[in-house]
Amino acid sequence: MTSRAPVPTSSDALLTTREVAALLRVHPKHVYRLLKRGIPTRRAGGKWLFPREEVLRWAESSAHAPSESETAPTGAAPAPLLAANGDLAVETLLARHQREGHPLVGFVLADRSHALELLEQGQVMAAGWHGALPAETEARGGLARLHLVHREVGLIAAPGKEPAALERLSRVRFASRPPTAGVRHHLDECLRDAGLDSRSLHRGATLHASHRDVACAVARGEADVGLASRAWASRLGLSFRSLGYEAYGLVIPTVLLGTPAVVGLCETAQGAALRRSLRGIPGYEPGDTGKLQVLAARASRHAPTRKKERT
CATH class of the missing domain: 3.40.190.10 (Periplasmic binding protein-like II)
Structure with a gap:
Protein backbone atom coordinates (compact mmCIF):
# COMPACT_ATOMS: atom_id res chain seq x y z
CA MET A 1 0.00 0.00 0.00
CA THR A 2 1.46 3.35 -1.06
CA SER A 3 1.13 6.41 1.16
CA ARG A 4 0.00 9.74 -0.21
CA ALA A 5 2.35 12.71 -0.15
CA PRO A 6 1.45 15.11 2.70
CA VAL A 7 -0.21 18.27 1.42
CA PRO A 8 1.05 21.59 2.87
CA THR A 9 -1.80 23.66 4.31
CA SER A 10 -0.25 27.14 4.23
CA SER A 11 -2.24 29.50 1.99
CA ASP A 12 0.88 30.53 0.09
CA ALA A 13 2.35 27.00 -0.15
CA LEU A 14 3.86 25.81 -3.41
CA LEU A 15 3.04 22.15 -4.04
CA THR A 16 5.11 19.56 -5.86
CA THR A 17 3.55 17.35 -8.54
CA ARG A 18 2.95 14.56 -6.02
CA GLU A 19 1.45 16.97 -3.48
CA VAL A 20 -0.96 18.54 -5.96
CA ALA A 21 -1.94 15.02 -7.07
CA ALA A 22 -2.78 14.18 -3.44
CA LEU A 23 -4.69 17.45 -3.05
CA LEU A 24 -6.82 16.80 -6.14
CA ARG A 25 -6.97 13.04 -5.52
CA VAL A 26 -5.61 12.10 -8.93
CA HIS A 27 -2.66 10.03 -10.07
CA PRO A 28 0.62 12.05 -10.30
CA LYS A 29 0.79 11.34 -14.03
CA HIS A 30 -2.59 13.03 -14.45
CA VAL A 31 -1.11 16.32 -13.22
CA TYR A 32 0.88 16.53 -16.47
CA ARG A 33 -2.41 16.24 -18.35
CA LEU A 34 -3.80 19.16 -16.35
CA LEU A 35 -1.01 21.41 -17.67
CA LYS A 36 -2.72 21.79 -21.03
CA ARG A 37 -5.98 22.72 -19.25
CA GLY A 38 -4.22 25.65 -17.60
CA ILE A 39 -3.71 24.52 -14.00
CA PRO A 40 -1.82 27.36 -12.19
CA THR A 41 1.86 26.52 -12.00
CA ARG A 42 5.35 27.95 -11.52
CA ARG A 43 8.83 26.83 -12.58
CA ALA A 44 11.68 26.64 -10.04
CA GLY A 45 14.86 24.60 -10.19
CA GLY A 46 13.63 22.68 -13.22
CA LYS A 47 10.47 21.48 -11.41
CA TRP A 48 6.78 22.26 -11.66
CA LEU A 49 5.44 23.94 -8.51
CA PHE A 50 1.75 24.70 -7.93
CA PRO A 51 0.37 27.54 -5.72
CA ARG A 52 -2.07 25.76 -3.39
CA GLU A 53 -4.83 28.37 -3.15
CA GLU A 54 -4.79 29.10 -6.88
CA VAL A 55 -5.02 25.38 -7.64
CA LEU A 56 -8.01 25.00 -5.32
CA ARG A 57 -9.82 27.95 -6.90
CA TRP A 58 -9.02 26.60 -10.36
CA ALA A 59 -10.24 23.11 -9.47
CA GLU A 60 -13.51 24.44 -7.98
CA SER A 61 -14.31 26.50 -11.07
CA SER A 62 -16.75 24.77 -13.38
CA ALA A 63 -15.03 26.53 -16.27
CA HIS A 64 -12.08 24.17 -15.83
CA ALA A 65 -14.04 20.93 -15.62
CA PRO A 66 -12.93 18.34 -18.18
CA SER A 67 -14.79 18.81 -21.43
CA GLU A 68 -15.25 16.46 -24.34
CA SER A 69 -12.78 18.51 -26.35
CA GLU A 70 -10.14 18.06 -23.65
CA THR A 71 -10.61 14.33 -23.09
CA ALA A 72 -10.76 13.41 -26.76
CA PRO A 73 -8.42 14.70 -29.47
CA THR A 74 -9.95 17.04 -32.05
CA GLY A 75 -7.76 15.59 -34.80
CA ALA A 76 -5.41 12.72 -35.46
CA ALA A 77 -2.64 12.72 -32.87
CA PRO A 78 0.89 12.33 -34.22
CA ALA A 79 2.48 8.90 -34.09
CA PRO A 80 4.72 8.31 -31.04
CA LEU A 81 7.84 9.27 -32.98
CA LEU A 82 10.87 11.38 -32.06
CA ALA A 83 12.84 13.07 -34.86
CA ALA A 84 16.47 13.89 -34.10
CA ASN A 85 19.99 13.63 -35.50
CA GLY A 86 21.14 10.40 -33.87
CA ASP A 87 22.68 12.04 -30.80
CA LEU A 88 23.78 9.60 -28.12
CA ALA A 89 21.68 11.48 -25.56
CA VAL A 90 18.55 10.65 -27.56
CA GLU A 91 19.59 7.02 -27.99
CA THR A 92 20.26 6.76 -24.25
CA LEU A 93 16.91 8.40 -23.44
CA LEU A 94 14.94 6.01 -25.68
CA ALA A 95 16.78 2.93 -24.40
CA ARG A 96 16.12 3.92 -20.78
CA HIS A 97 12.51 4.83 -21.65
CA GLN A 98 11.91 1.34 -23.03
CA ARG A 99 13.58 -0.40 -20.08
CA GLU A 100 11.30 1.48 -17.68
CA GLY A 101 8.24 0.08 -19.44
CA HIS A 102 6.82 3.31 -20.87
CA PRO A 103 4.87 3.34 -24.17
CA LEU A 104 7.27 2.73 -27.05
CA VAL A 105 8.59 5.75 -28.95
CA GLY A 106 10.04 5.34 -32.45
CA PHE A 107 13.00 7.23 -33.87
CA VAL A 108 13.26 9.23 -37.13
CA LEU A 109 16.70 10.41 -38.29
CA ALA A 110 16.55 14.12 -39.16
CA ASP A 111 18.67 17.23 -38.68
CA ARG A 112 17.18 19.95 -36.51
CA SER A 113 15.46 21.92 -39.30
CA HIS A 114 13.89 18.83 -40.86
CA ALA A 115 12.88 17.55 -37.40
CA LEU A 116 11.10 20.84 -36.67
CA GLU A 117 9.30 20.64 -40.02
CA LEU A 118 8.07 17.13 -39.18
CA LEU A 119 6.88 18.40 -35.79
CA GLU A 120 5.00 21.34 -37.31
CA GLN A 121 3.41 19.00 -39.86
CA GLY A 122 2.11 16.79 -37.05
CA GLN A 123 4.10 13.75 -38.18
CA VAL A 124 6.13 13.40 -34.96
CA MET A 125 5.48 14.27 -31.32
CA ALA A 126 8.98 15.56 -30.45
CA ALA A 127 11.96 17.02 -32.29
CA GLY A 128 15.61 17.34 -31.32
CA TRP A 129 16.70 20.97 -31.15
CA HIS A 130 19.34 23.37 -29.85
CA GLY A 131 19.70 27.12 -30.05
CA ALA A 132 16.99 29.69 -30.69
CA LEU A 133 13.86 28.65 -32.53
CA PRO A 134 12.94 30.38 -35.82
CA ALA A 135 11.11 33.67 -35.23
CA GLU A 136 7.92 32.49 -36.93
CA THR A 137 7.88 29.33 -34.77
CA GLU A 138 8.31 31.37 -31.58
CA ALA A 139 5.53 33.72 -32.69
CA ARG A 140 3.08 30.82 -32.97
CA GLY A 141 3.95 29.51 -29.49
CA GLY A 142 2.46 26.31 -28.14
CA LEU A 143 5.78 24.54 -27.59
CA ALA A 144 7.72 23.23 -24.61
CA ARG A 145 11.43 22.38 -24.41
CA LEU A 146 12.67 19.27 -22.56
CA HIS A 147 16.38 19.74 -21.81
CA LEU A 148 18.67 16.72 -22.12
CA VAL A 149 22.34 17.79 -22.03
CA HIS A 150 24.91 20.43 -22.76
CA ARG A 151 27.04 18.72 -25.39
CA GLU A 152 30.50 19.53 -26.73
CA ALA A 247 22.26 23.06 -24.96
CA TYR A 248 20.50 20.14 -26.60
CA GLY A 249 17.04 18.76 -25.97
CA LEU A 250 13.59 18.10 -27.39
CA VAL A 251 10.83 20.45 -28.55
CA ILE A 252 7.30 19.18 -27.84
CA PRO A 253 3.87 20.73 -28.55
CA THR A 254 2.25 21.73 -25.26
CA VAL A 255 -1.03 20.07 -26.29
CA LEU A 256 0.79 16.72 -26.12
CA LEU A 257 2.23 17.15 -22.62
CA GLY A 258 -0.52 15.00 -21.14
CA THR A 259 -0.26 12.10 -23.59
CA PRO A 260 1.14 8.82 -22.20
CA ALA A 261 4.16 8.75 -24.51
CA VAL A 262 5.23 12.32 -23.70
CA VAL A 263 4.57 11.87 -19.97
CA GLY A 264 6.78 8.78 -20.12
CA LEU A 265 9.56 10.67 -21.90
CA CYS A 266 9.45 13.43 -19.29
CA GLU A 267 9.54 10.96 -16.41
CA THR A 268 12.50 9.12 -17.97
CA ALA A 269 14.36 12.38 -18.63
CA GLN A 270 13.83 13.52 -15.04
CA GLY A 271 15.05 10.25 -13.52
CA ALA A 272 18.39 9.77 -11.77
CA ALA A 273 19.17 6.69 -13.89
CA LEU A 274 19.32 8.72 -17.12
CA ARG A 275 21.55 11.36 -15.52
CA ARG A 276 23.97 8.65 -14.39
CA SER A 277 24.09 7.19 -17.90
CA LEU A 278 24.66 10.57 -19.56
CA ARG A 279 27.31 11.57 -17.02
CA GLY A 280 29.36 8.57 -18.15
CA ILE A 281 29.53 9.80 -21.78
CA PRO A 282 32.46 12.17 -22.53
CA GLY A 283 31.38 15.59 -23.78
CA TYR A 284 28.04 15.64 -21.96
CA GLU A 285 27.04 17.83 -19.01
CA PRO A 286 23.67 16.53 -17.68
CA GLY A 287 23.18 18.98 -14.80
CA ASP A 288 19.75 20.24 -15.96
CA THR A 289 18.60 17.03 -17.63
CA GLY A 290 14.81 16.71 -17.50
CA LYS A 291 14.05 20.42 -17.07
CA LEU A 292 10.77 21.14 -18.84
CA GLN A 293 10.11 24.72 -19.95
CA VAL A 294 6.95 25.97 -21.63
CA LEU A 295 8.07 28.50 -24.24
CA ALA A 296 6.13 31.74 -24.27
CA ALA A 297 4.94 32.96 -27.66
CA ARG A 298 6.91 35.94 -28.91
CA ALA A 299 6.02 38.54 -31.48
CA SER A 300 7.62 37.84 -34.84
CA ARG A 301 10.46 40.17 -35.72
CA HIS A 302 8.96 40.32 -39.21
CA ALA A 303 5.49 41.40 -38.08
CA PRO A 304 4.37 44.64 -39.77
CA THR A 305 4.20 47.73 -37.58
CA ARG A 306 1.09 49.89 -37.60
CA LYS A 307 1.47 53.49 -38.61
CA LYS A 308 0.20 56.06 -36.18
CA GLU A 309 -3.00 57.73 -37.29
CA ARG A 310 -2.95 61.46 -37.69
CA THR A 311 -5.32 63.37 -35.49
Missing part, protein backbone atom coordinates in the same frame (compact mmCIF):
# COMPACT_ATOMS: atom_id res chain seq x y z
CA VAL A 153 30.95 19.69 -30.51
CA GLY A 154 34.03 20.11 -32.66
CA LEU A 155 36.37 18.57 -35.21
CA ILE A 156 37.33 14.90 -35.16
CA ALA A 157 40.14 12.89 -36.78
CA ALA A 158 41.60 9.39 -36.79
CA PRO A 159 43.02 8.08 -33.49
CA GLY A 160 46.31 9.76 -32.63
CA LYS A 161 45.95 12.43 -35.32
CA GLU A 162 45.21 16.07 -34.52
CA PRO A 163 42.26 17.46 -36.52
CA ALA A 164 43.43 19.88 -39.20
CA ALA A 165 43.38 23.61 -38.45
CA LEU A 166 40.45 25.60 -39.85
CA GLU A 167 42.55 27.16 -42.62
CA ARG A 168 43.59 23.69 -43.83
CA LEU A 169 40.14 22.09 -43.94
CA SER A 170 39.73 22.89 -47.63
CA ARG A 171 42.86 20.85 -48.39
CA VAL A 172 41.76 17.64 -46.65
CA ARG A 173 38.84 15.25 -47.07
CA PHE A 174 36.25 16.89 -44.84
CA ALA A 175 33.06 15.18 -43.60
CA SER A 176 30.58 17.88 -42.58
CA ARG A 177 26.85 18.43 -42.01
CA PRO A 178 24.20 20.27 -44.08
CA PRO A 179 23.72 24.01 -43.42
CA THR A 180 20.41 23.17 -41.69
CA ALA A 181 22.23 21.14 -39.01
CA GLY A 182 22.74 22.99 -35.74
CA VAL A 183 26.41 22.00 -35.41
CA ARG A 184 27.18 23.85 -38.64
CA HIS A 185 26.44 27.15 -36.87
CA HIS A 186 29.38 26.56 -34.53
CA LEU A 187 31.75 25.79 -37.40
CA ASP A 188 30.52 28.63 -39.60
CA GLU A 189 30.92 31.11 -36.75
CA CYS A 190 34.50 29.93 -36.11
CA LEU A 191 35.24 30.20 -39.83
CA ARG A 192 33.89 33.76 -39.96
CA ASP A 193 36.00 34.71 -36.95
CA ALA A 194 39.05 33.35 -38.77
CA GLY A 195 38.19 35.25 -41.98
CA LEU A 196 37.36 32.04 -43.89
CA ASP A 197 34.41 31.34 -46.20
CA SER A 198 32.18 28.42 -45.24
CA ARG A 199 30.64 28.09 -48.71
CA SER A 200 34.06 27.75 -50.32
CA LEU A 201 35.12 25.13 -47.79
CA HIS A 202 31.97 23.05 -48.20
CA ARG A 203 32.16 22.88 -51.98
CA GLY A 204 34.65 20.06 -51.54
CA ALA A 205 33.18 18.54 -48.38
CA THR A 206 30.90 15.52 -48.08
CA LEU A 207 27.68 16.13 -46.14
CA HIS A 208 26.28 13.53 -43.74
CA ALA A 209 22.93 13.10 -42.04
CA SER A 210 24.12 12.77 -38.44
CA HIS A 211 27.03 13.03 -35.99
CA ARG A 212 27.22 9.25 -36.08
CA ASP A 213 27.56 9.14 -39.87
CA VAL A 214 30.36 11.72 -39.77
CA ALA A 215 32.23 9.79 -37.08
CA CYS A 216 31.83 6.53 -38.97
CA ALA A 217 33.17 8.12 -42.18
CA VAL A 218 36.31 9.25 -40.31
CA ALA A 219 36.68 5.88 -38.55
CA ARG A 220 36.48 4.04 -41.91
CA GLY A 221 39.15 6.28 -43.41
CA GLU A 222 36.75 7.89 -45.88
CA ALA A 223 37.45 11.37 -44.45
CA ASP A 224 40.45 12.97 -42.76
CA VAL A 225 38.47 15.38 -40.57
CA GLY A 226 34.83 15.49 -39.52
CA LEU A 227 32.36 17.75 -37.72
CA ALA A 228 30.67 15.93 -34.83
CA SER A 229 30.14 15.71 -31.08
CA ARG A 230 32.78 14.63 -28.58
CA ALA A 231 30.39 11.87 -27.52
CA TRP A 232 30.55 10.17 -30.93
CA ALA A 233 34.29 10.78 -31.24
CA SER A 234 34.80 9.07 -27.89
CA ARG A 235 32.47 6.20 -28.82
CA LEU A 236 34.68 5.37 -31.82
CA GLY A 237 38.03 6.25 -30.23
CA LEU A 238 38.68 9.28 -32.46
CA SER A 239 40.70 12.44 -31.77
CA PHE A 240 38.73 15.57 -30.98
CA ARG A 241 39.19 19.35 -30.90
CA SER A 242 36.43 21.44 -29.34
CA LEU A 243 34.54 24.25 -31.07
CA GLY A 244 32.11 24.86 -28.21
CA TYR A 245 29.13 23.67 -26.15
CA GLU A 246 25.43 23.80 -26.92
Whole structure:
Protein backbone atom coordinates (compact mmCIF):
# COMPACT_ATOMS: atom_id res chain seq x y z
CA MET A 1 0.00 0.00 0.00
CA THR A 2 1.46 3.35 -1.06
CA SER A 3 1.13 6.41 1.16
CA ARG A 4 0.00 9.74 -0.21
CA ALA A 5 2.35 12.71 -0.15
CA PRO A 6 1.45 15.11 2.70
CA VAL A 7 -0.21 18.27 1.42
CA PRO A 8 1.05 21.59 2.87
CA THR A 9 -1.80 23.66 4.31
CA SER A 10 -0.25 27.14 4.23
CA SER A 11 -2.24 29.50 1.99
CA ASP A 12 0.88 30.53 0.09
CA ALA A 13 2.35 27.00 -0.15
CA LEU A 14 3.86 25.81 -3.41
CA LEU A 15 3.04 22.15 -4.04
CA THR A 16 5.11 19.56 -5.86
CA THR A 17 3.55 17.35 -8.54
CA ARG A 18 2.95 14.56 -6.02
CA GLU A 19 1.45 16.97 -3.48
CA VAL A 20 -0.96 18.54 -5.96
CA ALA A 21 -1.94 15.02 -7.07
CA ALA A 22 -2.78 14.18 -3.44
CA LEU A 23 -4.69 17.45 -3.05
CA LEU A 24 -6.82 16.80 -6.14
CA ARG A 25 -6.97 13.04 -5.52
CA VAL A 26 -5.61 12.10 -8.93
CA HIS A 27 -2.66 10.03 -10.07
CA PRO A 28 0.62 12.05 -10.30
CA LYS A 29 0.79 11.34 -14.03
CA HIS A 30 -2.59 13.03 -14.45
CA VAL A 31 -1.11 16.32 -13.22
CA TYR A 32 0.88 16.53 -16.47
CA ARG A 33 -2.41 16.24 -18.35
CA LEU A 34 -3.80 19.16 -16.35
CA LEU A 35 -1.01 21.41 -17.67
CA LYS A 36 -2.72 21.79 -21.03
CA ARG A 37 -5.98 22.72 -19.25
CA GLY A 38 -4.22 25.65 -17.60
CA ILE A 39 -3.71 24.52 -14.00
CA PRO A 40 -1.82 27.36 -12.19
CA THR A 41 1.86 26.52 -12.00
CA ARG A 42 5.35 27.95 -11.52
CA ARG A 43 8.83 26.83 -12.58
CA ALA A 44 11.68 26.64 -10.04
CA GLY A 45 14.86 24.60 -10.19
CA GLY A 46 13.63 22.68 -13.22
CA LYS A 47 10.47 21.48 -11.41
CA TRP A 48 6.78 22.26 -11.66
CA LEU A 49 5.44 23.94 -8.51
CA PHE A 50 1.75 24.70 -7.93
CA PRO A 51 0.37 27.54 -5.72
CA ARG A 52 -2.07 25.76 -3.39
CA GLU A 53 -4.83 28.37 -3.15
CA GLU A 54 -4.79 29.10 -6.88
CA VAL A 55 -5.02 25.38 -7.64
CA LEU A 56 -8.01 25.00 -5.32
CA ARG A 57 -9.82 27.95 -6.90
CA TRP A 58 -9.02 26.60 -10.36
CA ALA A 59 -10.24 23.11 -9.47
CA GLU A 60 -13.51 24.44 -7.98
CA SER A 61 -14.31 26.50 -11.07
CA SER A 62 -16.75 24.77 -13.38
CA ALA A 63 -15.03 26.53 -16.27
CA HIS A 64 -12.08 24.17 -15.83
CA ALA A 65 -14.04 20.93 -15.62
CA PRO A 66 -12.93 18.34 -18.18
CA SER A 67 -14.79 18.81 -21.43
CA GLU A 68 -15.25 16.46 -24.34
CA SER A 69 -12.78 18.51 -26.35
CA GLU A 70 -10.14 18.06 -23.65
CA THR A 71 -10.61 14.33 -23.09
CA ALA A 72 -10.76 13.41 -26.76
CA PRO A 73 -8.42 14.70 -29.47
CA THR A 74 -9.95 17.04 -32.05
CA GLY A 75 -7.76 15.59 -34.80
CA ALA A 76 -5.41 12.72 -35.46
CA ALA A 77 -2.64 12.72 -32.87
CA PRO A 78 0.89 12.33 -34.22
CA ALA A 79 2.48 8.90 -34.09
CA PRO A 80 4.72 8.31 -31.04
CA LEU A 81 7.84 9.27 -32.98
CA LEU A 82 10.87 11.38 -32.06
CA ALA A 83 12.84 13.07 -34.86
CA ALA A 84 16.47 13.89 -34.10
CA ASN A 85 19.99 13.63 -35.50
CA GLY A 86 21.14 10.40 -33.87
CA ASP A 87 22.68 12.04 -30.80
CA LEU A 88 23.78 9.60 -28.12
CA ALA A 89 21.68 11.48 -25.56
CA VAL A 90 18.55 10.65 -27.56
CA GLU A 91 19.59 7.02 -27.99
CA THR A 92 20.26 6.76 -24.25
CA LEU A 93 16.91 8.40 -23.44
CA LEU A 94 14.94 6.01 -25.68
CA ALA A 95 16.78 2.93 -24.40
CA ARG A 96 16.12 3.92 -20.78
CA HIS A 97 12.51 4.83 -21.65
CA GLN A 98 11.91 1.34 -23.03
CA ARG A 99 13.58 -0.40 -20.08
CA GLU A 100 11.30 1.48 -17.68
CA GLY A 101 8.24 0.08 -19.44
CA HIS A 102 6.82 3.31 -20.87
CA PRO A 103 4.87 3.34 -24.17
CA LEU A 104 7.27 2.73 -27.05
CA VAL A 105 8.59 5.75 -28.95
CA GLY A 106 10.04 5.34 -32.45
CA PHE A 107 13.00 7.23 -33.87
CA VAL A 108 13.26 9.23 -37.13
CA LEU A 109 16.70 10.41 -38.29
CA ALA A 110 16.55 14.12 -39.16
CA ASP A 111 18.67 17.23 -38.68
CA ARG A 112 17.18 19.95 -36.51
CA SER A 113 15.46 21.92 -39.30
CA HIS A 114 13.89 18.83 -40.86
CA ALA A 115 12.88 17.55 -37.40
CA LEU A 116 11.10 20.84 -36.67
CA GLU A 117 9.30 20.64 -40.02
CA LEU A 118 8.07 17.13 -39.18
CA LEU A 119 6.88 18.40 -35.79
CA GLU A 120 5.00 21.34 -37.31
CA GLN A 121 3.41 19.00 -39.86
CA GLY A 122 2.11 16.79 -37.05
CA GLN A 123 4.10 13.75 -38.18
CA VAL A 124 6.13 13.40 -34.96
CA MET A 125 5.48 14.27 -31.32
CA ALA A 126 8.98 15.56 -30.45
CA ALA A 127 11.96 17.02 -32.29
CA GLY A 128 15.61 17.34 -31.32
CA TRP A 129 16.70 20.97 -31.15
CA HIS A 130 19.34 23.37 -29.85
CA GLY A 131 19.70 27.12 -30.05
CA ALA A 132 16.99 29.69 -30.69
CA LEU A 133 13.86 28.65 -32.53
CA PRO A 134 12.94 30.38 -35.82
CA ALA A 135 11.11 33.67 -35.23
CA GLU A 136 7.92 32.49 -36.93
CA THR A 137 7.88 29.33 -34.77
CA GLU A 138 8.31 31.37 -31.58
CA ALA A 139 5.53 33.72 -32.69
CA ARG A 140 3.08 30.82 -32.97
CA GLY A 141 3.95 29.51 -29.49
CA GLY A 142 2.46 26.31 -28.14
CA LEU A 143 5.78 24.54 -27.59
CA ALA A 144 7.72 23.23 -24.61
CA ARG A 145 11.43 22.38 -24.41
CA LEU A 146 12.67 19.27 -22.56
CA HIS A 147 16.38 19.74 -21.81
CA LEU A 148 18.67 16.72 -22.12
CA VAL A 149 22.34 17.79 -22.03
CA HIS A 150 24.91 20.43 -22.76
CA ARG A 151 27.04 18.72 -25.39
CA GLU A 152 30.50 19.53 -26.73
CA VAL A 153 30.95 19.69 -30.51
CA GLY A 154 34.03 20.11 -32.66
CA LEU A 155 36.37 18.57 -35.21
CA ILE A 156 37.33 14.90 -35.16
CA ALA A 157 40.14 12.89 -36.78
CA ALA A 158 41.60 9.39 -36.79
CA PRO A 159 43.02 8.08 -33.49
CA GLY A 160 46.31 9.76 -32.63
CA LYS A 161 45.95 12.43 -35.32
CA GLU A 162 45.21 16.07 -34.52
CA PRO A 163 42.26 17.46 -36.52
CA ALA A 164 43.43 19.88 -39.20
CA ALA A 165 43.38 23.61 -38.45
CA LEU A 166 40.45 25.60 -39.85
CA GLU A 167 42.55 27.16 -42.62
CA ARG A 168 43.59 23.69 -43.83
CA LEU A 169 40.14 22.09 -43.94
CA SER A 170 39.73 22.89 -47.63
CA ARG A 171 42.86 20.85 -48.39
CA VAL A 172 41.76 17.64 -46.65
CA ARG A 173 38.84 15.25 -47.07
CA PHE A 174 36.25 16.89 -44.84
CA ALA A 175 33.06 15.18 -43.60
CA SER A 176 30.58 17.88 -42.58
CA ARG A 177 26.85 18.43 -42.01
CA PRO A 178 24.20 20.27 -44.08
CA PRO A 179 23.72 24.01 -43.42
CA THR A 180 20.41 23.17 -41.69
CA ALA A 181 22.23 21.14 -39.01
CA GLY A 182 22.74 22.99 -35.74
CA VAL A 183 26.41 22.00 -35.41
CA ARG A 184 27.18 23.85 -38.64
CA HIS A 185 26.44 27.15 -36.87
CA HIS A 186 29.38 26.56 -34.53
CA LEU A 187 31.75 25.79 -37.40
CA ASP A 188 30.52 28.63 -39.60
CA GLU A 189 30.92 31.11 -36.75
CA CYS A 190 34.50 29.93 -36.11
CA LEU A 191 35.24 30.20 -39.83
CA ARG A 192 33.89 33.76 -39.96
CA ASP A 193 36.00 34.71 -36.95
CA ALA A 194 39.05 33.35 -38.77
CA GLY A 195 38.19 35.25 -41.98
CA LEU A 196 37.36 32.04 -43.89
CA ASP A 197 34.41 31.34 -46.20
CA SER A 198 32.18 28.42 -45.24
CA ARG A 199 30.64 28.09 -48.71
CA SER A 200 34.06 27.75 -50.32
CA LEU A 201 35.12 25.13 -47.79
CA HIS A 202 31.97 23.05 -48.20
CA ARG A 203 32.16 22.88 -51.98
CA GLY A 204 34.65 20.06 -51.54
CA ALA A 205 33.18 18.54 -48.38
CA THR A 206 30.90 15.52 -48.08
CA LEU A 207 27.68 16.13 -46.14
CA HIS A 208 26.28 13.53 -43.74
CA ALA A 209 22.93 13.10 -42.04
CA SER A 210 24.12 12.77 -38.44
CA HIS A 211 27.03 13.03 -35.99
CA ARG A 212 27.22 9.25 -36.08
CA ASP A 213 27.56 9.14 -39.87
CA VAL A 214 30.36 11.72 -39.77
CA ALA A 215 32.23 9.79 -37.08
CA CYS A 216 31.83 6.53 -38.97
CA ALA A 217 33.17 8.12 -42.18
CA VAL A 218 36.31 9.25 -40.31
CA ALA A 219 36.68 5.88 -38.55
CA ARG A 220 36.48 4.04 -41.91
CA GLY A 221 39.15 6.28 -43.41
CA GLU A 222 36.75 7.89 -45.88
CA ALA A 223 37.45 11.37 -44.45
CA ASP A 224 40.45 12.97 -42.76
CA VAL A 225 38.47 15.38 -40.57
CA GLY A 226 34.83 15.49 -39.52
CA LEU A 227 32.36 17.75 -37.72
CA ALA A 228 30.67 15.93 -34.83
CA SER A 229 30.14 15.71 -31.08
CA ARG A 230 32.78 14.63 -28.58
CA ALA A 231 30.39 11.87 -27.52
CA TRP A 232 30.55 10.17 -30.93
CA ALA A 233 34.29 10.78 -31.24
CA SER A 234 34.80 9.07 -27.89
CA ARG A 235 32.47 6.20 -28.82
CA LEU A 236 34.68 5.37 -31.82
CA GLY A 237 38.03 6.25 -30.23
CA LEU A 238 38.68 9.28 -32.46
CA SER A 239 40.70 12.44 -31.77
CA PHE A 240 38.73 15.57 -30.98
CA ARG A 241 39.19 19.35 -30.90
CA SER A 242 36.43 21.44 -29.34
CA LEU A 243 34.54 24.25 -31.07
CA GLY A 244 32.11 24.86 -28.21
CA TYR A 245 29.13 23.67 -26.15
CA GLU A 246 25.43 23.80 -26.92
CA ALA A 247 22.26 23.06 -24.96
CA TYR A 248 20.50 20.14 -26.60
CA GLY A 249 17.04 18.76 -25.97
CA LEU A 250 13.59 18.10 -27.39
CA VAL A 251 10.83 20.45 -28.55
CA ILE A 252 7.30 19.18 -27.84
CA PRO A 253 3.87 20.73 -28.55
CA THR A 254 2.25 21.73 -25.26
CA VAL A 255 -1.03 20.07 -26.29
CA LEU A 256 0.79 16.72 -26.12
CA LEU A 257 2.23 17.15 -22.62
CA GLY A 258 -0.52 15.00 -21.14
CA THR A 259 -0.26 12.10 -23.59
CA PRO A 260 1.14 8.82 -22.20
CA ALA A 261 4.16 8.75 -24.51
CA VAL A 262 5.23 12.32 -23.70
CA VAL A 263 4.57 11.87 -19.97
CA GLY A 264 6.78 8.78 -20.12
CA LEU A 265 9.56 10.67 -21.90
CA CYS A 266 9.45 13.43 -19.29
CA GLU A 267 9.54 10.96 -16.41
CA THR A 268 12.50 9.12 -17.97
CA ALA A 269 14.36 12.38 -18.63
CA GLN A 270 13.83 13.52 -15.04
CA GLY A 271 15.05 10.25 -13.52
CA ALA A 272 18.39 9.77 -11.77
CA ALA A 273 19.17 6.69 -13.89
CA LEU A 274 19.32 8.72 -17.12
CA ARG A 275 21.55 11.36 -15.52
CA ARG A 276 23.97 8.65 -14.39
CA SER A 277 24.09 7.19 -17.90
CA LEU A 278 24.66 10.57 -19.56
CA ARG A 279 27.31 11.57 -17.02
CA GLY A 280 29.36 8.57 -18.15
CA ILE A 281 29.53 9.80 -21.78
CA PRO A 282 32.46 12.17 -22.53
CA GLY A 283 31.38 15.59 -23.78
CA TYR A 284 28.04 15.64 -21.96
CA GLU A 285 27.04 17.83 -19.01
CA PRO A 286 23.67 16.53 -17.68
CA GLY A 287 23.18 18.98 -14.80
CA ASP A 288 19.75 20.24 -15.96
CA THR A 289 18.60 17.03 -17.63
CA GLY A 290 14.81 16.71 -17.50
CA LYS A 291 14.05 20.42 -17.07
CA LEU A 292 10.77 21.14 -18.84
CA GLN A 293 10.11 24.72 -19.95
CA VAL A 294 6.95 25.97 -21.63
CA LEU A 295 8.07 28.50 -24.24
CA ALA A 296 6.13 31.74 -24.27
CA ALA A 297 4.94 32.96 -27.66
CA ARG A 298 6.91 35.94 -28.91
CA ALA A 299 6.02 38.54 -31.48
CA SER A 300 7.62 37.84 -34.84
CA ARG A 301 10.46 40.17 -35.72
CA HIS A 302 8.96 40.32 -39.21
CA ALA A 303 5.49 41.40 -38.08
CA PRO A 304 4.37 44.64 -39.77
CA THR A 305 4.20 47.73 -37.58
CA ARG A 306 1.09 49.89 -37.60
CA LYS A 307 1.47 53.49 -38.61
CA LYS A 308 0.20 56.06 -36.18
CA GLU A 309 -3.00 57.73 -37.29
CA ARG A 310 -2.95 61.46 -37.69
CA THR A 311 -5.32 63.37 -35.49
